[in-house]
Every structure is written in C-alpha cells, then in structure tokens.
Amino acid sequence: MRKLLNILLSGVLVIGIWSCSKEVMDDINKNVNDPTDVASNLIITDVMTRTAFTITGSDLAFYSSVYIEHNVGIWNQSYNAEIRSGEPVSATTYNNSWNSMYRNLADLRLIIVKCSEGGSEEGNFHTLGIAQALNAYTLAILTDLMGDVPWSEALQPGVIFTPTLDSQEAIYAEILQLVDAAIGNLGQSTVFPPLGGQDFIYGGDTEKWLKFAHGLKARYLMRLSHKSPAYADVIASANQSFSSSAEECKFLYNGSTTYSPFYRFFTDRDYFGASQSLADKLEERSDPRDTIFWKAHPASDGFEFAPNGSPVQVQGRYSISAISTPTAPTYLLSYHEIEFLKAEAHVRLGDLGAAKTALKNAISAAFQKVNIGLAAAAADDYFDNVVSSRFDSNPLAEVMNQKYIAFFEEEAIEAYNDYRRLSAMGDNVIELANPLNSSQFPWRFTYGASDVTTNENVRSAYGDGTYVFSERVWWAGGTR
C-alpha cells in the first residue's frame, strides 16, 4: 500500500508541474470566442449604423428637438430639458453620445490606418475615402454641439489618458481637409472590391459617396458663414452633390432588426408631445403637412399640443408625432438640405431667382419624404400659393423657416445648428416660443461625463456646466 502511495504521490507531482507550464497555461487562456482582428469592410459597416442610429438619430437629436421646439419634452429627462432643469447643464446628459462619437472616430481611424500607406489594406482608396468623409461628419457634429473638444491627442487609449482640447477653429480646418482628402480618394481607382452589402447606405456605390463628400463641404462652408462667408463655394460644392433624393445619404431601417430611433423613443420612453410653436408655424402657412405631422396619443381621445416651456408633466395626454414610424430614415445629409443650402447661399448673394428655384426643389423633396408622402403637385401648389409670396417679402426668413419645418423631425441637430448660426449672424428669423429662452437657451451641449470625471482638461472646460447658457461655440460668435 505504501508503494501505491508513492506512485500516487509522484504522479500527482509530475502532473502538477506539467499542468502549469507556459504552453499549457497560454492555451488555457486563449480567447476562442472573439476575433483579434478583422478587415476594414466589417468595421465600417457598424460605423455607418452607429453614425445613423446613435449619433445623428437619437439622444443628440432628441435634445436638439426639444431645444429647437420640434417636440416638447413632457416626461422625465425630456421634460427636464424642456423646463431647463438639470439636463441642459449636466455632464451626464450627452455622455452616451459623447462616447459614441469618439468610438466612431476611433473605429474610423483604425480603418484609415489600415487603408493608408503601410497599412494592411494599403490602396483601398474607396473605403479610405468613405472613412474620411464619415470622419469629417462625426467630428463636425462633435464640435458643432460641444465646441472645443479633444482631437489631436484623442484616440490613444492607455497612452494618453487625459487628452487636451483643440480649438473649434483648428478642428474645422481639419474637417475641411478630411472632406477634400475623401473627395480625392473616392476619385481614385482601386483593386479592392467595393463594399457591397457591407455598405448599408449606398451598397458600395462610390459615386454617391463622392456626392456626399461634396455635400458635406457645402454644409461646413455654410456653417462658417459668420466667420468666413464663402457662399459661391457653398453653391459650387452643392452643385457637385446630390441631384435628387434618390442619391441622398440616409440610413434605412427595416422595422424588424433595426428601428428608427424616434419611433423607439416613443415606444420605449414616450417623452415627447407635439410642439405648439411648430404647429403655429404650419398653421400660419396653411401648410398641408399639419395633418401629417401629428396624431393623438393612443391613450388619449383628444388632440392637444403641448405648450413650449410649460407643459404639464404627464404621459398619454398630448398629441405625438405621426411621422415617427418604425422605418423612418435617419438623414446624414438629405437632398432637400443641399437645395436649402443653395437657396440660402443664393439669397445671401442676392440671386433671388436661383434661390427660389432651389427652395422649390427643396420643399418638393421635403413633401415627398417617405414618411410624409405628399405628391410633388401638392408641394407645387403650396409653393405657388403660400411660399412664393412669403419668400418675396422676406427671402431669408422663408428659406430658413421652410428648412426648419422640413427638418422635422429626424434632422433636428442641423436645425439646431442653423438656429445658432443665424442668431450669430443677426438673422433671428426663426422664432422660438419657450419663455425660458430669454436666459436659458442652451447655446451648446455639455461635454460627456466620461471625460469630465477622468480628464482634468475637459473638467476645467466644463466647470459647473452653466456655460451652456452663456457661451456660444466659436462659429456662432463665441470663443471656444
């Protein structure tokens, strides 16, 4: 029996020592569940989804929608935003969006590195160009809403823990460079296969991405109008962009595995009521869209608009958007926006005839949006009977108000950007009704809490958050 014991003991010891050798342990700790690298075409797919759903489509748009009075916040966070209590100044309000934007930028940088010189997909110019255009797009939303933000030191996790802020002016210079680089790369030929189905937006059609890049340039040049007006360049770029809504850059939802964010915001949260001030603008114009934009809340039998700034905090009472359908698209850049940009630039340059043509095209496209569904004829009637005379009496006001109405409700961020730019330029043509705006219009969005709590550079820029009510971003006449 002792012999047996000795054998057992030595056996256990040998196994014990072998069982913890480097090779055995490495093998045990191997992650068999996740890939350690993938090709750029598999990464860019989700950049598009995230850009549409998370960055352009949801939280930032929801809050913009409240501030710009496309909707009225009637419950919880949206209500707090409506009555300017907490939400507009809190670092946590936009934290999820803040993180998503930088995550987008990080993924895009990875793609750009892969597709650039020395990368594993060197010469993949089309994916590179798309990535640069989307990079410019995300970076612009980031700085448009938040002003000076980390950029040149950003995106180095584990290396730089506390990136410093870059000025919005410098970031805008880079945005325009990225757009130009995108235009250059999208024009090159490549041996890499097109993105095809991995491209949810254009199915790999490089020509359309090129038009998107030109359209972005038009948008960003217009954005800087208060600082450096370049209306002729806006028109030149816009002319190289979309020529119909079939070419516009929008993300479509299928209503089963993907849902339109405004639709889900209603089903999951039910925080919005129909905006009284927007309804007033439509009524003033006898706009046929007023029967299309809204419907009674399913839990209510009556039709009621929510007063801007002073709704009662109650769900199931106020009417709601009728165009928040499960498949309502998210527009990254719409054809009607391109036409509105041209219309404004022509007005600014005094070419009212060209402006009117562009405006008519824009309204027609806005009427025919998939979740509006009006005919071109209805748009023409409306233009001839209502818009035309209003345009004649105040061209800029009508262009900008029509753009504001057309942007309901998916393009709230861009409506918010326009309002701030117009205000800086002294063109207060869009009237908002929230009485709190006299002292508490949020001129910008706060930084994300993930930086405010871990990055002292952002923390000191954030302060107590009340700067949002007083300081405008650089392109809107502020300093940062």
Add this chain to the structure above:
Amino acid sequence: MLVFLLVAGISHAFAQTRTVTGKVTSSEDGSGVPGVTVFVKGTTTGTVTDLDGNYSFDVPPEARTLVFSFIGMRTQEVEIAGRSNINVTMETDVVALDELVVTAFGISRERKSLGYAVQDVDNEAIARTSNSDLLGALQGKIAGVDIKPSSGMPGASSQFQIRGARSFTGNNTPLYVVDGMPISSEPAYSTLNSVTGADISNRAIDINPNDIESIEVLKGQAASALYGIRASNGVIIITTKSGKSNQIGRPVVSISHSSSFDQVSRTPDYQTTWAQGTGGNYVPTSSMSWGPRIVDLPDDPNHGGNNFDRPGYFRVPQLELAGLDPWVLPKVYNNWDDYYQTGYTMSNNINVSQATNEGHFSLGFSNTEQTGIALNTGMTRYNVRANAERNLNDNFKVGFSANYSTVDIDKLSGANDGSLTGILAAPSSYNLAGIPYHRPGEPTRQIYFRGGSFDNPYWVPDNNTFNENTNRFFGNAYINYKAILDHSKTLNVRYQAGADTYTTHLQDIFGYGSRGNSRGVIDNYGKTNSIFNSLLTASLDWKITDDLDFNVMVGNELNHENTKEYEETGQNFNFPGWNHIGNASVVSANEAQWQRRIVGFFGSFSLSWRSMLFLNATGRNDIVSTMPTDNRSFFYPSVSLSFVASELNALRDIDWLSYAKIRASYAEVGQAGTYYDNFFVSPTYSGGFWIGNPIQYPIGGISAYIPSYSLYDPNLKPQNTKSYEIGIDLKFLDNRLGIDYTFSNQNVTDQIFPVPLAGSTGSGTLVMNGGAITTDVHEIMLYTTPVRTRDFRWDININYTKLTNMVDELAPGVESIFLGGFVTPQVRAGIGNTFPVIYGTSFVRDDAGNIVVVDDPGAWNHGFPQAGDPDVIGEASPDFILNGTTAFTYKSLSLSTVFEWKNGGQMYSGSNGLLDLYGMSAVTEDRESTFIYEGVKPDGTPNDIVRGGPNDPRAIERLYADVLSNVDEYYIHDNSFVKLREISLRYQLPRNIYKTATAGISLYARNILLWTELRNLDPETSQGNTNMGGSFERFSLPQTTSYGFTLDITF
C-alpha cells in the same frame, strides 16, 4: 440499505440488562440538574434526567462506562464498576478552553494556538429560525462581517463581505470550502448596472443551511493565506453533517419540518386625500396623484358624475375599456396592501447517520418550497447529501462527501423594468386590484392607470417570466494515510479530488403585449460551470521535547474551471399567447467558452512551546492562467504568533482572570485579474433610452465587428493585499465573561479593475493595475453569562464591528469608478471617500452647506431649491454594526434572539423619491398650507419666501414633481436601523416521547424591523448582486417579516 442499517442498530437491544439509578447535581448550588443526557458509552442506550435531576435506566451487562452530558456543562464519563447507584456532580463549562478549530485545508488546531481571529457558527445558530438562505441565516452572528440582502424575494442575492471590500468592481466574496472542497458561491451572472431586469441569485443559495454542522469563518489574510490567490477575501469553511460525532452504535434518524409565513415587512405611509391627476385636475391616465381631492372627483368637469346625471359618481375610463360600468363612487384604496399576499415557506429535512468503529456515514434529504409575497415568485429546492468515511486499516482511511441540489426560482424584475412599480405608487383613487388588467377577450392588451413602459403588476404573472433553474453537484473523495513513525513523529498524507459543477438556465421574458416591448422579448441564457480540484497534502508532527512541538506541511493544489455559456434572444413574437423563442420573429444566438487554471504549491510550519507560545508561518506560490504570460507566478507569505499569557506563573494565580492571550499576524495575499489579448466584438445597441435592442445584428444577413470597448493591459500584475492583525483574548471569572478584540489593517495596492477611460480616448475601459484601498477594522466579541442557576441561564454574545474602507488612489486621472446605477445617480468608488459612495446631482449650496433657493419673484420656482453639480451625495458604509445573540434557558425552554443595530450609512431610495414625485407619500398630504423651504437666499439670508396656500395651489406639486425629483441628493436617505433578526422559542420535550426518541418544537420570527431612519421602506432592500448592493434601491422587491414553527424528532 437504510432498512439494513436500522435492523443492525436495533439488534443491540436483546441481551440481559440491569438497572442503574442516580442523581445529577450542579457543582454551583448542589441542586438537581434536569435534562442531562445519560448513556452507556459506545451505545445509544440512555435516558435523560427528570426535573429533580434523577435518572434510572436499564444498562446492558457489557456496559462499562456512563457518559453524562448537558449543554453548557463539562461532559463526564464515570466507570460503572458494578454499582447500581451513581450520583454525579457536573461542572459548568462556559467556554471550552481546549476547543479545536478547523483552519486552512482542514487542519485542526487548538484555538489558543491561533495568531489570528476565527469565528465559528454552529448548526443550532444557523438552523434556529429555518432561514432557507444560508447568508440570511448568518446575519448578525459574526463580527467583522457585513451581509447585505437585496430583498425579500425568494432566492434573492446577498452581498457578503468579510472586513470590507478589497476590489472595486471585482469579487469581494469569500472562498467557500465545503468538506475540504472549494466551491463557487458567486452569482452565475452579474446584474451589471442593476437598473434593468431581475436579480440573480448567489450560488450560495444551493446550500441548504440545515445540512451544515458548523461554519468556521477565517477572516484575515493570515488565516486564509494557505488558500492563496482565491482567499484574499477570507474563507468560509463549511462542514456538513456527518456521523462523526454520533455515539458509536445505532443509526440516528432526525426529521424536521418547518413552516413559516412571510409578510411584507413595511407598508409605505400613503396620502389618502388626493386623486390621480396633475395640477389639481383628474387625469385618468396620469401616473401621478396631484389631482383633486378624492371626495371631489364627482365634480370633475370631464369625468365627474355631478355633471353627467350621475351625482356622487365619477367615470373611470379604464372600466370602460374593460367593458364595465365606468361610474364608481370615490373611494380610497391601499393598492400596496391589496397586492401583497402572505408568503409561505415549508422545509423538510431527513437525516440518517451512524458511527461505527470502522467509520461513519450520513445521508440527508431535504426540500424547501417557498411562495413569495409577490404574485408568481417562489423557490423550490431539493438537496441530497451523503458522506462517509471508513478506516481501511491502521494507516489508511477513505471517504467521500457528495452534495446534489436543484433550485428553481421565480422572480420579478426591478428598477426600470420594475414589475411592481405600479404597486408602489398607484393612486389611492384607483382600484388597481379590482379593475381588470386586460381588455375582455384580449389577454395581451393591458388596461392600466398610467402610460409609460411599466406593465400592470397584475398582468405580469401571466405574461412575464423571470426564472432561474440550477442543478448542481459538488463533492470530493479522499484517501488519507497516517503513520506513526516513532514515539514522537506522526506522518499524515492526504489526497483529495473533487468537483463542483452546475448548470444554470435563466429565462427573462417580457410577453406579447408588454408595454416596453409591444410584441415581447425573450432572453434564454445559461451556463455550465465545472471546477475540478486536486489537492495533495503531507504533514509531519514532531514532538521534539515535552515542551516543544513542531509541525510541517507541504502541498499541491490544482484548480481547473471550465465554463460554457449560451444565450439566445428573440424579439417580436409573431402571435400572442406563446411566449417562446420559437415564436420570435428576430432571433440571435451566441455562445462562449472559457477555461481557468490555478496551480498552487504551498507549505507551512508551526512551532509551539509549552502551550504558551505558538508560531506559525506559511508560504504559497500560485501559477494562474488568466494573467499575461510573463506575470503568472506569485508567492505569498504569512506569519502569525500567539502568546497565552495566562500560562505564565505570575498570571496563573490571579483568580478573576481565567485566560489571556495576545496574538499578532502578518500576511500578503494577491488577487489575480483576467487578461486577454484585445479583441473585436459584434456591436450591441442596448442601454440608454432603449428597452431591449433597437438594432440587432446580423442586419439583413450582414454582420459587423468593432474593437471591444474593454481593453487589457499586457503588463497586468496581480493586486496585492498586505495585512496585519493584532488581537487580545481575555476570559474572566471562571470563564463567565470573555472579550476578544481584534484590530486589522488591510492595504490593497495595484488594484486590478477596468479603469474607466475618458470617452475621448476612443475606448471605454482598460483592465490595468491602479488604485489602492485601505481598510481598518476594529472587532470586539463579548460573551457573558450574567445569570446561571440550576434552572435558569442567560447568555449574551455581542459582536461589534467598526470598519473604515477608504479609497486612497485610483488610476491616473481617474476620479471615480462606476459600480452600478445610472449616469446619475450611480454608485461608485471615489478617491478620498469611503467605499462605496453614491454620486449624483446635488442641491445648489452655499459655502456653509446651506441649500440656496431661487429668489426670482414671479418665477415658478421662486423660493425653491435647485439642482446643482453632480457630486458625492451619500456614503453607504455604516459607522458601526453592533449585533449579537442573547439566549434565556429555563429548564427545557429556551428563548433566543438575534439583534442587529447598523448605525450610520446612507442609501439611494428611488422608491421614496417616486412616492414624492408622484404625490403619493404621506409628506404630500398637506397641499394647502403655506411653507418656506429650509435654506438660504442667494444673498445668504435665511429663506423667508412663502409658497403654497390658496393663491399658490400648485406650489407643493411643483416642488416635489419638478424640483426635488430632479435632485438626486433628495433621494439619499440615512438608513440606520435596529432589527430583531431572529427570535425563537424552543421547547425540548424533557422526556423521550418513545423509547429513545426525543422531540422539540420551536416558534420563531425573523426580520422584525424595530426602528429605522429610512421612511416608508425596509432599509435592507436594494438593487444588484454586485459591489453596489445595499446602497441603491429603485422599485426593488420589498423585504419580508416571517413567522413560523419547526417540529423535530430524533430517534
């Protein structure tokens, strides 16, 4: 088998017998002692003394020795030597001096030799009030330990920490060792942010408290250092019932039954005046109760019967939807009391055990059936247990221990998925129990008093499912070789192999028609977790001289864990009535497999001199698979010293001092992290505003992969805990008074945790070293027997714990770490704060800390406070915890209680906030008086702005609904409490009910809340099975108070 054993046992009864009589008296006052067990040594033949201490029974002719035993008195063995009358004087034995305790790897040591604190809890203390949850049964009984239950739901998770936390986001749960085999006790899944879904049980729920013979708690790192990297959080050594302590001979069968009735421990104080609505108007779809007076509802312009020819009535549209007469008389309902039912818990235990000269065995079977206080909650558990040991010859001994359990738990969801949110704050004017919860003939179309995503609580049981089903086996087999080498040396070699494997299946279903997910979602997930453990130890005892003993031990342990997880999620059921993955129109699935291995080599040596001075040192080297290749191997030492001063001649003569010991120890123990090469993941879109997943890959057959938002530092090294502990144990007055004091300090450095990165770095977290936390703990155990007479005895045990857990350092630039909750409020670890703290929006305050109100005449919030910056708004950790037991024994009757006083500490109470926001709490009852909010105006003068009154009727509503509801600090409450955790009255029948059969009956109650600073709710109600537990409550299921009885028979 069982029949055979019974027959074998009974066969003793046939031989010629003779009668022995006598009296047992007490050494204190000479009076007779009743209830003393008298039996023939080596058999079960025996009796119990009567009320005067007399006994008489027949003994077999071969009987040599009688054993006299009684709890609290020293057991005596008396030679019969032909006598037929034997009188015995028994001495009291308050504290057994040479008590043996089990330390690491089952090593038995005398308590006095230990240089660190250990504390034991015996079966009686655990099972006294038949708590089905082991952690619940330990509450209030151990110093230095904090057990925080999450709710009164059957199977609810608890947080169990010994001497505070060592890890911010990782595991702080002690290692459980059952019959020598380490088993897993953590939840199979974390509740993560803990603001959606249902609670997930700790795997300690698989253990039936009634199977436990005793529990030894190794608190400090020095005590547990031999267990290496897994034992930095202390060790719970559980010994299950065996036949080892039986008298040799007949098998012993014990049967017990327990029934208890559970009630919700507290009903919130509701306002009973005001109806559903807002702004003083009746709004039948509102979640709030800021409407008109309930008695005035018939006057409502839109729904009041006085305007529609139904004087005195008002119209409830929900009744219309249900196809019923909508006109009802105004009435006040208590929807809370209407909903909660009396829960019922039943447990049955059967245990058979026997000891023979060759070994012993024990078999146990038990079941627990629990029905919760909330509809459709409950737990069913079956446990089967067997262990046996057999001596093969003088040297070899083999044995095994095996445990099987099956646990099925039906739960409900909390927080933002709160199943019972509607119960908490339903308007007093709405008859939630009485109005149908779905439309006639359409069971999936809900009728409810409010909008939003919460489901009607009465609709939930038939449509939503939260279920956990776990099957588990753990056990081990061993062979032990013992050889006496010579008169002074003994060698002991033991090899043990064991397994712990469980498979758990969880199901979360929001059925078709659920308001957050109109066509429903289903999530089926689970894992199989298997641990193999191999343990070899060899030890040598060497009595070098009469005064000097030496012991050395070496060993090897291999622990290998295999995990396989699966998850299948479905959305949008095609048709109602079949909430099954096969009916989901969008389905996705995933699986994952992991392995971990720890191989440890360890050794210890100890020296003892004259039962006075004891030195013990240990060392262990662990090699861990989950660390980076070059950072896998670590060594941890410990050393401890015990000095029994009362053995000194100078102290021996002091009458009042019976025992004095000074002890000190030092140890280092690590905790490994989990390292992987950075990887890509499939994107997910849950969280934020979304219920479920609004985007679900693959989209139209297209997948995508993105870099994981969690990164790993390739230079990861293990976190290190350095700790020291000093203590003194004193016993006075013939051991009638004892006090143990321990001070310990833990210094945890190089914490491993997912360091939150600034979003601008493009990533979320980096698993790296960083951060330090120190813990100072004062523990005092006091035990005394103030009264001790012939019939009456009073014992008191008191544990006092004062613990300071400070976060000294986090990763560079990081101010805080998220543990759970929302963006705000959240539970987090913050530098310079105790652990953990609650962070959220604070009040705007001046430099002196006064709340600053708005001074803006005409503004709606004139005179009201305002939301300020996010800040630390509450500290969860208490100032001290004082708990203990006291027992009164009178003859065969004993009354024992366990109490606990937690002083200090705060929690976030989302439910209290909601009650105020919705105008349902009693504090919102008075809406007509004027008031001045306590604070100062911006100029620093005391606030004198009067709000409210007849001309300002909405002031109270706007204060609660629009101001305070947005200030997280308002939701923070002190939650000190005093609880009677247990009270039980036991009557042990003084005479055998039949031959050798004894019986007892106990009546008990649990969790009687005596006093708390928290309003409306039981303070031990919270969200999460993670380190945030106990500090964050939001529509969590309420706690219960239980009343029950136990019957037990042993023969």
